Amino acid sequence: MVDREKLYQAILTGDAKSARALTEEALKESVDPKELLDKTLIPAMDEVGRLFETNEYFVPELLISARAMKSALELIKPLLAEKGAEPAGRVAIGTVKGDLHDIGKNLVAAMLEGGGFEVVDLGVDVSPEAFVTAAKDKGASIIALSALLTTTMPAMKKVVAALEEAGIRERVKVMIGGAPITQRYADEIGADGYSDNASGAVALARSLAAKVPAAA
Amino acid sequence: MRYKLISCEVFHRELCACAAKSPHSVDLEFLPKGLHDFGGRKMLEPIQFAVNRSEGLGYDAILIGYGLCNNGLNGLVARSIPVVLPRAHDCITVFLGSRKRYAEYFEDHPGTYFKTTGWIERSNLSGQQTQLSMETAIQANLSYPALVAKYGEDNARYLLEQLCGPGHYRRLAFIEMGVEPNSSFEEQTRREAEERGWTFEKVAGDIGMLQRLVNGVWSDEEFLVVQPGHKVVARYDDRVIVAEKNDHH
Incomplete structure (x- = not known):
């Protein structure tokens, strides 16, 4: 089982390589992509946003976290599209x-x-x-x-x-x-x-x- | 008349030349060009401070060598003597001599980065172009080695590319104002354009707006005269800035 906490932390710390590798691993283990997005990835980015609001994170941290998120999303998005999952907007x-x-x-x-x-x-x-x-x-x-x-x-x-x-x-x-x-x-x-x-x-x-x- | 001029140092050569030809007595004070990178309140404070300090010294008016400059002049208050500003979004309007000329050039050539003697010799980035200065963009004065130490090499490179990349500029225009001591500024700009693979163009500047500022020829079309007890308010239309009563005092 892939460690969800590790993936969450990879987004939080802007570790794009680990974020991608862990996402890949999770998908191989047939984790539902929508569930992975909603339960791990989006909450991680929400936490990044919260840290920014409280002045613990600044623009560089936002950028590298968003980059890590992107590397995970690249793997997930095509699967979501296949399933016809609706985005937030x-x-x-x-x-x-x-x-x-x-x-x-x-x-x-x-x-x-x-x-x-x-x-x-x-x-x-x-x-x-x-x-x-x-x-x-x-x-x-x-x-x-x-x-x-x-x-x-x-x-x-x-x-x-x-x-x-x-x-x-x-x-x-x-x-x-x-x-x-x-x-x-x-x-x-x-x-x-x-x-x-x-x-x-x-x-x-x-x-x-x-x-x-x-x-x- | 006795005027006090408070200006961005980007107009240094131009305003020295204009002041020397003005029929009035003009005392000059130049503030660092780096203020532009802050914009807003952080830019306004030192300018307001310089204005306040010039009051009560017998001047008839305070002249301002700035445009609206990223809202940096929004809220500037005239206390006991009139304050006069060009109606301009930024210094490029002033270098080109009119809002109309700037608007036309901007429309025809988006993605142009401008150089003048002031932009070259008063640059604290030694001629480097950035979309925003690194300091502004990341709210911290971090060098590349510091970025590597903090975020790792891969992310540091990414941050540099994102925050300090060339952006979408494709054209470098040297505005010739007639105050250049020789062709070195133009040549430097041309070389820089070549190195970047951008189009170089020499554009004729127009020192008229600055000359009229220090000559006391202030048409309502070109300048805003802020009367005592009023402040500068940005308007995103043809007027650029208007004066409104300052309610704080």
Whole structure:
């Protein structure tokens, strides 16, 4: 029997090699992938988030834990897809038009994946239309927007407008973040939520996912 | 008129040249360029301190050589004399001479990293580019050996790549401001572009906005004059910044 505690610790300490090896071993022993995800991996990432919130972990720890999580997820995801298991939610994420800074976006994407979300990473310099397409064609119910520059912040407003224009604003939630972003700005442009850090973004996405209207 | 100018050192050569030509008496104070990496409150504090210290010394106005700079100027308070700031997101707007010109260049060439004499000789990273400084990104001043000791070699390499990678910049533009002593700054930028395999471009700068700042020619389109008892508030529209009554005093 694979030692679940060891796997949990491998995620917590950012030991990607061990995380992958232990996951592989567990799957060989026919552990249910969904159960492994829900009972060991996601709780480990939740603990990483908690340590970050209490200032015991910082960005480097988040990054290496998310990396370890990713190495385990790579093995689990195809199996989950085969079984048709539903993710916690589907998030389309990207930096807005004109903005090419993606450290924050990558970190949030990794943390969301670690939190059980299916993440459609649209990359950098993403047009409002591409976010609309992701919501329409890829079934994203949450749109996550990132901007590092005050220059590119207005592009967030354009995404909200584009979703309205496409007639799908009601069925998607928009969350925003990035160094210059504030809750006040989120309210101003009619976004559904704001987080000032990657761990908070997971909690925010969970609360937004719970509010997404059921697909028609 | 007597003005006190408080500026980021990135404008050092330009503002020295402008102040020398100003019809007014302008006292100059330059703050470290590294403040930019902090942004927000941590950037504002030393600037506000410099503004406060300049009050009561007989100046007619305090001029600010900063843009909004990652919200670093958001909340700056004018206490007893007017404070004047360019309406600009960052220094590149000021180097290019107008918001319109910056917006057009930015639209046509996203992924451009800009260099000027100040960006080169005032850099504390010896010309290295980072998306954010390592210090800001990881909230700790850790060197690579320290990262290895803490997280192991594999993770240290990963962290360096994630936090200090070249990002998505593909073009290096040298903005020529007319204050360069020789072509060495341009040549250095060109070499750096070659080494990175990026496109190099020389762009003509426009010192006009800085000259008008120190000349006291402040149109509402270009500058915000914050009257005593008011503060700077960021607005994410064409105005960039506006003044609002400061309720704390």
